[in-house]
Amino acid sequence: MKRHYIPITADVPGISEGLRAFIRRVIRTALSAEGVDFPCEIDVRVTDDRTIHKINLDTRGVDRPTDVLSFPAFDLTPGVLPGEEDADPGTGLVPLGDMVLSMERVQVQAREYGHSNRRELAYLVVHSVLHLLGYDHLDEGPEKARMRAREEEIMARLGLERA
Numbered sequence: 001m002k003r004h005y006i007p008i009t010a011d012v013p014g015i016s017e018g019l020r021a022f023i024r025r026v027i028r029t030a031l032s033a034e035g036v037d038f039p040c041e042i043d044v045r046v047t048d049d050r051t052i053h054k055i056n057l058d059t060r061g062v063d064r065p066t067d068v069l070s071f072p073a074f075d076l077t078p079g080v081l082p083g084e085e086d087a088d089p090g091t092g093l094v095p096l097g098d099m100v101l102s103m104e105r106v107q108v109q110a111r112e113y114g115h116s117n118r119r120e121l122a123y124l125v126v127h128s129v130l131h132l133l134g135y136d137h138l139d140e141g142p143e144k145a146r147m148r149a150r151e152e153e154i155m156a157r158l159g160l161e162r163a
Contacts, residue, residue: 003039004028005093010046012103019121026122026158030129033154038084041093042132045100052102067105068124072097076134078146099128119160126154 006024008015027042047055049065056062056069073095074082087094101124110120130147137144155161 004031004036005039005041005091006044007041008044008046011051012046012048015046015103022118023121023125026125027129029157030126030154033150033157034081034130034133036081036096036133038081039087039093041088041091041095042129043098045098046103047100049102049104052100052105055100065102065105067102067109068128069100070097070128070131071099072132072134074134076132078130078134078150080134097132099125099132101125101128115162119155122158122160123151123155126151126158 004024004027006027008020008023010020023044023046027044031040052067052069053063053065056064056066059069059071074086074097076082082094082096084094101121103121106117106120106124110117113120127147130150135143135147135150137147152161
């Protein structure tokens with residue numbers, strides 16, 4: 001069994017096995033950077049603006065599409081991880097949560113920021129993993145700064161620093 005189980009469902013065309021492998025590699029890199037050394041699960045859904053808009057409205061009451069949504073399984077604090085006692089008894093995996101990505105937003109934002117779709121996708125995946133592990137950026141203070149610093153460090157590990 002793989003150490004980290006990362007099923008990826010896609011309801012948009014063009015999500016190749018290579019792209020799925022890239023998403024998994026980004027997730028595993030972020031988990032490693034955060035010290036997640038136990039078997040865990042993150043479920044990923046790759047979709048479009050229409051679907052993520054509906055999910056955003058239904059779950060958060062926000063009536064617009066967004067780039068990524070994160071649904072943590074635990075209410076964590078950065079640096080404080082769930083333990084083996086949190087594992088699903090049937091699988092032995094700790095369920096960290098779900099992420100939903102809009103490939104339309106990936107493409108639009110990559111153009112806006114002047115970098116590749118690959119870099120934008122990786123950034124959003126890293127961003128989501130950090131949310132699943134308790135990071136937040138709702139304030140403009142130290143929490144946001146800490147999350148941004150972790151994102152940049154993980155992106156550097158991936159060789160995808162800002163240009």
